[in-house]
Amino acid sequence: MQSDVLIIGAGGAGLVAAIHAKKEGASVKVLTKEYPTRSQTCMAQGGMNAALSNAGEDSVEAHIANTLKSAQGEANEEAIRFMCSEAPSAVEWLDSIGVCFSRTEEGKIAQRTLGGASAARACYAQDYTGLKILHTLYDVCLKEGIEIEADKYLLSLLKDENGTVCGAEVLDIRSGDTLHYMAKAVIIASGGYSRIYGSYSTNATASTGDGIAIAQRAGAKLKDMEFVQFHPTGLKKSSILISESARGEGGYVVNSKGERFTNELAPRDVLSRAIDAEIKKGEDVFIDIRHLGEEFIDDSLPQERKLAKLYENVDPVHELIPIKPVAHYTMGGIQVDNKSQTNVSGLFACGESANHNVHGANRLGGNSLLEIVVFGKEAGVNASKFAKEQEQRVPKIEQENILESIKEYTNELDFYAQRENIAKLFYENVGIVRTKEELSLALQEIQNIKQNISKFGVSDTSRVYNTNLVEFIEFINMLDICEAVVQGALQREVSCGAHFMGE
């Protein structure tokens, strides 16, 4: 199996990269551990930022300024400038391929205000923005004849004798076979790592940071892993996301007494800390959108109503929605340059798995969908250009296949229970407010588990669709990610954006 460009991950970033790599003349293959269209991108609700001025005055400069401010000095201004300047044409491109954006009375793409934005800048499709973008990208891939293979799980990256990445070792989940996919360039687009927080995360269960952990093992540098964004409004019981658009459209955040205690449109890190402090005082916290009215809620926030009813048993038209802040987006990731290339030759990255240095210490709502479209394209184009200059190479296999190692593990300890313990530990110790002592404790715990990894294992011995095995490998990947997050947090002694050091 051979292609010019191999892409790991079929979310928004991976599919955009695939479309543009193909356009650039490369043969492309996309692998995903699920089916395409199942990825985290489908959960993005609020919108995608672009200074179009369709709903009031706005400018690219204002978009840049807002993004920079939220990033707290930890982002690269040139990268932000590029992203914000490209935003209008990125939205125009999505419109041209058929994304069903919501519209204004005059037929322009509708825009709304999200937190930290000085204007109504987020283009949206009700509260299904990510879903509709992802599915339209998928349709374009079919039109272009791009091959996407489902149920293929990345195990490791293959390198030639010069250390250039030349393919990937993959588990075929359906057959249990290990496969080698050879390529002249590989793009990691496998998503973020919010699931290290387990049930304290809004994310899909697949967001386990596999690509980041595996890139690191192949020698790629990671950057700013300690910057984890906590979304202020996860549902209290299930952590399922209530979109920022609920506040953007005028929703209030209130405590048990029904009092507002914070600015609802403050950036996510500020609001999450305010809510966290209120909860620690013993208050319950709610989002209140009752005053927006049933018609408006059904027109603009249909998904929020459905989710609140289903998972919290409340109807937001008549009742308050109980919430808590939960892990939502990971700013950290594989370090890349302005060509989306990592420090490892032949290896590129985009999407949440990469760190393009545009979100810094705190991502603005509406900038993640933008990032995947703008930098997904860069990754696709640049990987394709790189591939053109390469010969097909032969991998030099050094390390043992992870599946062989796991067979020797004793399975005395239950990794599912441990996974949830870690989630709780991280929510409490490596969460919204951190202290050096708590961080050190978490690091010790993770290193301890890593040392004893051979005492865990899998009980399912089937070769066919062994999700017990896949989940265990995800667990191993998450341990590496956890270690990188805590180490980053310990090294950063001063509070910055989402990384907040308390007393």
Place this chain on the structure above:
Amino acid sequence: MRIEIKRENGFVSYEVEAHNATLLEVLNKIKQEKDNTLTYSSSCRSSVCGSCSMRVNEVEVLACAYKVQDGDKIEALKNMRVIRDLVVDMDKSYTFNAKAKAWLSELNTGASIIHEKQHINEVQSDCILCGSCYSACPVYAVNEEFLGPFALTRVWKYVSDERENGVQEKIDTIQTNGVWDCTLCDGCTVVCPQGISSKADIEKLRVKSTMAGYSDPSFAQSFGGGFGGDFGFDGSPQF
């Protein structure tokens, strides 16, 4: 309460504690605490990714959106090969999107979609490709080449979109094993977790097809065939 799950060798009964819990929560509990070999797919757990479609008491549901009841019988989707337990091979139904050319073929650059018009294909573009409609489709059950519900809904999504200039090509593509094969039984509508009616979309595509000069081939065969195929404009036979 007790629920039964159809696994490789038939139904297996599980005693579970579930108060107002979703089926997905219960499956997770069984897998993590009782039987690590139980196999199913899931991802977003909030009804937008389409991974956890399965059948409860012979009706298609998303496990993350269904509240478990005592005595529930859980099975994989129908009309697709079961890979293991509740996981099916959906490759075939996925290929119909490409077969039906469910994409924007040719951009109409002059299109203007005003607020009211956005509702034309708003619901259709909510589709999550969970495959429940193929499982519930009696036509797909007997004709595995039938383009099927979600692919045809996707075609309608683009055909109804002002930005699409290539409507004719789309209509041409869905004549064989397409719009006329549907029995309009509405089974797909009943099970769609996103409130989409593929049956209604297929009816709209039939109208478009008729306007493009196509007609129901079974109608043409049963009547036209018997009378030599020559009917006048008013429907009276021509001799």
